[in-house]
Amino acid sequence: MLQKPRSRGRPSSQADRDWGRGGDSRASRSGVAEEAPSTSRGAGGSQEPRSASSQGARRAGASPAAGPRSQKQLELKVAELVQFLLIKDQKKIPIKRSDIVKHVLGDYRDLFPDLLRLAAERLQYVFGYKLVELEPKSSTYILINTLEPVEEDAEVRGDQGTPTTGLLMIVLGLIFMKGNTVKETEVWDFLRRLGVFPTKKHLIFGDPKKLITEDFVRQRYLEYRRIPHTDPVDYELQWGPRTSLETSKMKVLKFVAKVHNQDPKDWPAQYCEALAEEEDRARPQASAPAASS
Amino acid sequence: MFTAKYMHIYSKEDKEQHSFTMQGSTRRTGIMTDVHRRFLQLLMTHGVLEEWDVKRLQKHCYKVHDCNAPVEKLEDFINNINSVLESLYIEIKKGVTEDDGRPIYALVNLATTPISKMASDFAENELDLFRKALELIIDSETGFASSTNILNMVDQLKGKKMRKKEAEQVLQKFVQSRWLTEKEGEFTLHTRAILEMEQHIRETYPDAVKMCNICHSLLIQGQSCETCGIRMHSPCVAKYFKSNAEPRCPNCNDYWPHDIPEVFDPDKDREAGLSKSNRKSLRSRQLL
Ligand SMILES: [Zn+2]
Ligand SMILES: [Zn+2]
Numbered sequence: 001m002l003q004k005p006r007s008r009g010r011p012s013s014q015a016d017r018d019w020g021r022g023g024d025s026r027a028s029r030s031g032v033a034e035e036a037p038s039t040s041r042g043a044g045g046s047q048e049p050r051s052a053s054s055q056g057a058r059r060a061g062a063s064p065a066a067g068p069r070s071q072k073q074l075e076l077k078v079a080e081l082v083q084f085l086l087i088k089d090q091k092k093i094p095i096k097r098s099d100i101v102k103h104v105l106g107d108y109r110d111l112f113p114d115l116l117r118l119a120a121e122r123l124q125y126v127f128g129y130k131l132v133e134l135e136p137k138s139s140t141y142i143l144i145n146t147l148e149p150v151e152e153d154a155e156v157r158g159d160q161g162t163p164t165t166g167l168l169m170i171v172l173g174l175i176f177m178k179g180n181t182v183k184e185t186e187v188w189d190f191l192r193r194l195g196v197f198p199t200k201k202h203l204i205f206g207d208p209k210k211l212i213t214e215d216f217v218r219q220r221y222l223e224y225r226r227i228p229h230t231d232p233v234d235y236e237l238q239w240g241p242r243t244s245l246e247t248s249k250m251k252v253l254k255f256v257a258k259v260h261n262q263d264p265k266d267w268p269a270q271y272c273e274a275l276a277e278e279e280d281r282a283r284p285q286a287s288a289p290a291a292s293s
Numbered sequence: 294m295f296t297a298k299y300m301h302i303y304s305k306e307d308k309e310q311h312s313f314t315m316q317g318s319t320r321r322t323g324i325m326t327d328v329h330r331r332f333l334q335l336l337m338t339h340g341v342l343e344e345w346d347v348k349r350l351q352k353h354c355y356k357v358h359d360c361n362a363p364v365e366k367l368e369d370f371i372n373n374i375n376s377v378l379e380s381l382y383i384e385i386k387k388g389v390t391e392d393d394g395r396p397i398y399a400l401v402n403l404a405t406t407p408i409s410k411m412a413s414d415f416a417e418n419e420l421d422l423f424r425k426a427l428e429l430i431i432d433s434e435t436g437f438a439s440s441t442n443i444l445n446m447v448d449q450l451k452g453k454k455m456r457k458k459e460a461e462q463v464l465q466k467f468v469q470s471r472w473l474t475e476k477e478g479e480f481t482l483h484t485r486a487i488l489e490m491e492q493h494i495r496e497t498y499p500d501a502v503k504m505c506n507i508c509h510s511l512l513i514q515g516q517s518c519e520t521c522g523i524r525m526h527s528p529c530v531a532k533y534f535k536s537n538a539e540p541r542c543p544n545c546n547d548y549w550p551h552d553i554p555e556v557f558d559p560d561k562d563r564e565a566g567l568s569k570s571n572r573k574s575l576r577s578r579q580l581l
Contacts, residue, residue, distance in 0.1 A: 083383070150357050
């Protein structure tokens, strides 16, 4: 049988630099240095008339190597980092610095801040995604879409948006309306009225208990904590750091208002709180100059 | 608020795009606007789209961001994006389906091999099942591997032991994520996968791959000359023998012994509504 010779006997140190378990990355296979840039591989498939190989050579020759690594090597690293961040973000799981180092950077770990900055620039410029650290000093990152979602996006995509987003918004709304913390029992009392039960498999949400207390928590939309000294044991839910980055109290309040067919101002306390948050957010952004390192 | 550490990232001006990757390159790099960015984001959630849908997507993005600007010709629009994507080893590739020549666009990744890209979605034994299926498809005369033959390989898989029942579900997972397509219990490579894997397949199976005599790209399924054995994609056959009453092999000049398919006509296709169901299936899953 045809069997790939290389995927088996590869030393583990190289395998470690691959993206995943069954990794077979070009870069790690033969060392990036001698490797022609991958764009030159498209010989047969691409309709592009451009000459990628001559370009690669030109690019590498024209720029001085940064330290011991060539421009081309760094460029490839940034490209891999961008793709890694994009793929990880699709699952909405925050990306840890240690995973970036392990799966992408490898021997380039000393350049982590520079490579991450360059990847962030590309993500913002090319895709409109902003790379942000989830919490200060957490070394955990997520991508935030800088483009406002429009309703027709879902139509063009041919779906109704992600169905679980609706449930998430309901829970976020409930938390906010109840003073930013809510007991888990209250959440289920509320959801039961909407036909969502913690223990019953739901047609759209699957296992709602797992979705809310595990998936949304892992994605850092929600915080889920045991309330001390409760018998029987109860837990409480709060907004997670991703929520504050991706949305705002005002947006959630507007969502709640829309569901109730009312005006956000009908809840004066929440409205004031949301307004205060908006003002608070406007301030540091206006005064923070574009620092350049 | 956000940490100050990465504050400088957000406010980078668009002008600075050349700062690192394009140094020394004289090739003109396109300019990205929110129209392009939204287009890329939405294309990314699909992974692959038919041309008709890509045009719809493009119009949608213009409408959202820039009502008055004229919609750029799709080819130029995509070339512009590709010139920016080049430094990231990503490309929007155009291809046609091997069976009916339907034009499609896929966002493909050139920095890592498809198998390593799949590695984040599939377990080791699942990946190995894909490799086995791929080998059967490439080795086959027709470009299809029967599910029975694929399932017979489960005992040889690397990693965790897999039962046939599970393997059937894994094959469906490959279909859903558009690495494979299924026709009456037989599996072949999805066009998107061919676009993404062409180079990988050529390098990994140099002795087994088949090439098209007309377009010289990888051929999984197509027609072949019974005399000299050369192969051609069906859509390439259609174009090559178009309105030719006596088709002959371009290599040995013997009679071409197969039906000559019709050249794909987008207007006719849409009228017939044939693409409707196809488009739906293309849209149903998201994938980078
Ligand atoms: Zn061909
Ligand atoms: Zn012949």
